[in-house]
Amino acid sequence: MSTEAEEGGTVGGIDISDSVLIAGNAVALFLLPWVLIDVFGMVGEVIDIAVGGYSGLPSLIIIYGIVVIGYNLLLGYTGMLSFGHAAFFGTGAYVAGVVSGTTGSPLVMILAGTVVATLIAWPIGWISIRRTGVYFAVITLTFGQMLYFWALGPGAWLTNGDDGFSSVQTGQLLGTFELGAPVVGGIEFLSVYTWEYLMIATLAIVALWTANRILNSPYGLIFEALGQNQQRVSFVGLDVSRYKLMAFIISAVFAGAGGALFIIHESYIHPNTAYYWIQSGDFVIMTVLGGAGSLVGPVFGAFIFEYVANVISGVSLPVIGSIGSLWRIVLGGVFVVIIWAFPKGIYPGMRDAVIWIVDRVRNRGGEQG
Amino acid sequence: MSLLQTTDLVKQFGGLTAVDGVSLSIERGTVQAIIGPNGAGKTTFINCVSGLLDPTSGSVQFNGDDITGQDPHEIVQQGISKSFQTASIFPRMSVAENVQIAAFGAEHGSFRFNFLKRRESYDAVQETTERMLRSVDLWDDRNIQAQNLPYGDKRRLEIAIALASEPELLFMDEPTAGMSPEETRQTVDLIENLQEELGLTIVLVEHDMEVIFRVSDKIAVLHRGSIIANAAPEEIRGDEQVQEAYLGGAEI
Ligand SMILES: Nc1ncnc2c1ncn2[C@@H]1O[C@H](COP(=O)(O)OP(=O)(O)O)[C@@H](O)[C@H]1O
Numbered sequence: 083m084s085t086e087a088e089e090g091g092t093v094g095g096i097d098i099s100d101s102v103l104i105a106g107n108a109v110a111l112f113l114l115p116w117v118l119i120d121v122f123g124m125v126g127e128v129i130d131i132a133v134g135g136y137s138g139l140p141s142l143i144i145i146y147g148i149v150v151i152g153y154n155l156l157l158g159y160t161g162m163l164s165f166g167h168a169a170f171f172g173t174g175a176y177v178a179g180v181v182s183g184t185t186g187s188p189l190v191m192i193l194a195g196t197v198v199a200t201l202i203a204w205p206i207g208w209i210s211i212r213r214t215g216v217y218f219a220v221i222t223l224t225f226g227q228m229l230y231f232w233a234l235g236p237g238a239w240l241t242n243g244d245d246g247f248s249s250v251q252t253g254q255l256l257g258t259f260e261l262g263a264p265v266v267g268g269i270e271f272l273s274v275y276t277w278e279y280l281m282i283a284t285l286a287i288v289a290l291w292t293a294n295r296i297l298n299s300p301y302g303l304i305f306e307a308l309g310q311n312q313q314r315v316s317f318v319g320l321d322v323s324r325y326k327l328m329a330f331i332i333s334a335v336f337a338g339a340g341g342a343l344f345i346i347h348e349s350y351i352h353p354n355t356a357y358y359w360i361q362s363g364d365f366v367i368m369t370v371l372g373g374a375g376s377l378v379g380p381v382f383g384a385f386i387f388e389y390v391a392n393v394i395s396g397v398s399l400p401v402i403g404s405i406g407s408l409w410r411i412v413l414g415g416v417f418v419v420i421i422w423a424f425p426k427g428i429y430p431g432m433r434d435a436v437i438w439i440v441d442r443v444r445n446r447g448g449e450q451g
Numbered sequence: 452m453s454l455l456q457t458t459d460l461v462k463q464f465g466g467l468t469a470v471d472g473v474s475l476s477i478e479r480g481t482v483q484a485i486i487g488p489n490g491a492g493k494t495t496f497i498n499c500v501s502g503l504l505d506p507t508s509g510s511v512q513f514n515g516d517d518i519t520g521q522d523p524h525e526i527v528q529q530g531i532s533k534s535f536q537t538a539s540i541f542p543r544m545s546v547a548e549n550v551q552i553a554a555f556g557a558e559h560g561s562f563r564f565n566f567l568k569r570r571e572s573y574d575a576v577q578e579t580t581e582r583m584l585r586s587v588d589l590w591d592d593r594n595i596q597a598q599n600l601p602y603g604d605k606r607r608l609e610i611a612i613a614l615a616s617e618p619e620l621l622f623m624d625e626p627t628a629g630m631s632p633e634e635t636r637q638t639v640d641l642i643e644n645l646q647e648e649l650g651l652t653i654v655l656v657e658h659d660m661e662v663i664f665r666v667s668d669k670i671a672v673l674h675r676g677s678i679i680a681n682a683a684p685e686e687i688r689g690d691e692q693v694q695e696a697y698l699g700g701a702e703i
């Protein structure tokens with residue numbers, strides 16, 4: 083995993099500076115809506131099946147991407163399998179929503195949601211990390227479910243319970259820019275690049291940059307070591323609980339920010355999307371699908387997951403008919419095939435494949451020469 | 452004052468008393484060997500001192516401080532480190548990273564790590580890593596994944612990790628087990644160097660009598676959890692009780 087820890091930091095021994103990482107991701111984030119909506123849309127017209135994305139989908143993918151970039155720091159490096167990260171996602175969302183009643187500033191909403199999610203991660207993490215493996219997973223699951231039932235019942239005065247929270251009053255970005263408006267008006271091609279998309283994409287770059295920095299700092303090494311031999315970590319003089327708690331809290335920061343962005347994007351949240359254990363499980367699926375233990379891998383997982391959930395679910399096929407709520411079966415199939423073909427996840431798998439092909443081509447070139 | 456002092460240390464597993472009232476004092480800068488047949492309680496004794504196990508009774512003093520029952524990381528921070536009997540490494544990290552993490556551990560407490568600072572920029576850590584890898588002759592293998600090292604090299608990596616914690620006292624549990632004669636010779640040289648150049652205090656558990664008699668200042672003989680003799684090598688050689696209990700009358 084060591085090569086992946088240096089992801090974005092070193093490729094083939096060449097040190098890639100932060101600016102290259104940022105620029106590369108910025109290009110990718112710029113291309114995402116174009117590929118998803120326009121390119122896939124054209125393909126859809128040719129094959130006469132609606133496989134093109136809709137305009138809100140890129141934002142949704144990136145929001146979940148931010149969540150799983152953080153979640154991966156926990157699962158992919160320390161190896162701790164949390165089944166309760168919806169607790170932080172949901173809290174980020176509800177807090178941002180509630181705060182919007184007072185100040186609609188999107189940045190304040192995000193900050194508030196992230197801070198409160200981080201604060202509740204402290205005690206939840208402190209208790210959960212005392213156990214490992216299945217017990218850790220079940221304790222985190224239990225915390226998530228406690229919040230779920232709280233949001234449905236006793237917390238309904240704040241969350242609006244089973245009716246869902248819809249009184250979101252998101253204002254303008256920096257008091258100036260309407261989130262739904264395109265950054266550059268009047269050009270059809272650029273209409274999907276709204277202020278909201280710009281804000282979410284910028285935060286995604288901040289998230290990637292931060293995660294990359296953490297992985298290249300001493301903490302990254304310690305997190306990775308925790309995933310491989312905890313006893314040894316304590317026998318080099320490092321407090322295992324402290325670093326596990328730190329990884330847990332860091333991952334919750336990302337989940338909280340993602341939750342806040344989610345409610346800004348959707349203007350609505352229900353306990354089922356906020357806190358239900360299936361939401362926690364979806365984070366696990368995205369991370370493993372995309373590639374746990376690689377910096378950007380989980381974002382690919384979020385892409386595939388949300389694409390199946392939102393586009394494939396709307397596809398109607400001959401014989402089978404409309405896929406609709408069967409999309410989870412399709413997703414299961416996709417998951418099995420990808421993990422069977424690429425046990426480390428789609429991104430590490432593709433990268434290994436590219437390296438393999440490049441090696442083959444080089445070697446052949448060598449033989450001819 | 453001795454560097455390490457155990458007083459009536461006892462460890463029971465259910466009905467079995469693995470360590471039975473061990474009082475041992477180890478002087479600074481010496482190599483103390485612990486020998487004894489398999490199951491005598493050598494590893495359990497080390498585990499009780501290093502914090503992996505809590506002793507049933509008795510106490511451990513290090514540098515005059517009572518460290519009985521502290522957590523392993525606290526004990527390491529006070530200056531006791533150990534190399535495990537079976538190589539305990541980070542299998543999917545590079546050889547250099549394995550040592551680096553111990554070097555970071557040694558820095559722990561002197562300052563807080565920065566989340567956003569690259570680990571390459573911690574010069575003291577890089578320097579320690581290189582020095583330790585060179586001392587066990589693994590510098591050239593620094594970029595290899597640890598799990599791909601041959602067994603003897605893994606054991607030497609294990610020693611380098613223990614050293615990178617910059618201990619005052621180093622426990623070595625059968626460091627040469629599974630090593631070739633050449634690797635054993637190198638390890639013995641290393642132990643002698645560590646003691647002479649760094650003034651390190653070493654507690655050595657070992658089966659290879661040649662190694663023991665060459666490097667030890669004192670040899671303690673553990674038999675069924677108790678120390679039946681603790682003296683200079685020449686005396687141990689001549690001790691009849693030891694001959695009988697452990698050496699089985701064999702010539703040494
Ligand atoms: N964790 C344990 N649980 C129960 N018995 C143990 C445990 N560890 C060691 N023992 C027993 O304690 C005795 C001493 O073992 P050990 O310290 O490993 O001996 P040595 O290292 O001298 O070979 C043995 O009888 C062993 O079976």
Ligand SMILES: [Mg+2]
Nearest residue numbers: 493494495536
């Ligand atoms: Mg032993």
